[in-house]
Amino acid sequence: MNDKTSENSVSKPGGERLESRIRALLPSLNPSSVRIAKILLDDQAGASRRTMSELAEMAGTSESSVVRTTRALGFHGYAELRLALAAEAARGTTGPQVTGDITPADSLTDVIAKLAGEEMRAISDTAAQLDVDVMGHIIDLMIGARRINIHGSGASGLVAMDLHHKLERIGYPSHVYCDVHGGLTSAALLGTEDVAVGISFSGETNDVIGAMLQAAASGAATVAITNHPRSRLAKLADHVLLPAGAETAFRPGALGSRISQLLTVDCLFVGIAQRTYDRTMRALSLTHEALQSQRTPPRKPPRP
Template sequence: MTENEGPSPTNLVATIRAVLPSLTPAAQAIAARILDDPGMVARSTITEFSAVSGTSEATIVRTARALGFAGYSQLRFALAAAVASRAPERLVPGDLAPDDPLTDVIAKVTRAESEALADTAAQLSPDTLDAVVGAVSAARRVDVYGVGASGLVAIDMAQKLMRIGLSGHAFTDAHLAVTSAALVREGDVVVGVSCTGETSDVLGPVRVARKAGATTVAITNNPRSSLAELADHVLISAGRETAFRPGALASRISQLLIVDCVFVGVAQRTFETSDAALRATRDALDGFLADSPRRGRSS
């Protein structure tokens, strides 16, 4: 992406949401107005948008540049292309309201989940994914750090790697994560999972692991975050949190999509050993479950 081109229309809104936390307060207000009504901004001259938003034309230009465009005109053209390529409701997903009937809840949550997956796929770089797959495939060990909802993603990734015979460990406690990070070495991989990219309990161990020589990977919504700066490879997720979804449902499902892509890529690259490990673990679990009734009766 060059400065003149800016983000592509297919993932423009998702990109703006991703970088929103890293913008100045004035730029955040303008970006929020863009997200609220991208069609209106696409139709407005800079003078018109300045009047509507209550900000100066210079601030609007600086915001456009912060979003990756040469100026406001390039931002308008990209927004117009985005509006033309997507239905208006696709650009501005309806937030859940306290009085929404459950039929609307189902529709809105389903749409948000689907859009999170589509936006993540649009932003997922095959080259970056390939680099991560290569590093994980060759690693002596893979540590995954995450807390809260991202901790669930960390556990999922470690479990998947373990099923194909790799040494994967999830750490959701910062003290244990830092302890483990201090013992990694060159060739090991650490993965930090954080929607904002600013979670201190993730940044700490990733920083320690980077200093120890490990390859660092970030899974985050914000490509300009502190976590992204610490990472050798950054995989961008595109979930959006709202008032009724602070547990990051869409954020978590977009992170899980990235984890699944990494897992499948690693399983492909190490097919012989991965296939054998999958069959061995499947057989062991089948045998364990078959013996469960007998163990229950004898207890």
């Protein structure tokens, strides 16, 4: 197992939508930067035409706050941010697009359209922003691991269980923990040949962070799957993958955020299966055959 690096490798923002990047960073911004970010989200085209002083005045803050927000979003200067906003606004006008949160007045048709639009966007944004090099290194670590611990809670616990079942199906030593006691005790027994994966949308779930801190103290390589790059989970992990997708007032544990996590773990699983093709196919064949005995053959319809 490779030694842990001094700085964690993080999936870097690149081809994802600017809107997704802003929403992911909102929880880590200070109040003045949040006001600026919300103006950018509400009207990208209008914001792209404003000067720095105009944006600062509209947000009730200073130009220096605009500069700090610009850098927090990954841009070298305000001019670069304005160009990205203009490009985002132009992309948004190329076809019909449902945006905005669900309101009490929305019809069921609107609800379905908004949910579908949000989830499709979460998938496309996640595919665009996942760092292939970071993912490839994580796949190598998991293939060579003596033991793989996966930690998650709530909706992220469902994703953790999904990854565990996939890995177990192809014969990898995977274990899933959705409670703090089990997670901590197992993490205490890990070593340098092991990998611990923590899944949390916010990156601030204490149960997951506690287990991951223990895993790191035990010498295991640590992997974070979180939508918030400045979260505690992201900062403590050796390697970080950043799905896209937002949770909102009407949709805590939203499908948009969960489906982005599911896409991320699917990519990890398929990457592992692809690199260990013969082993994977043999395991899938054996497990499929074992399950066949539990399937009831279809009954023939009675003769008339």
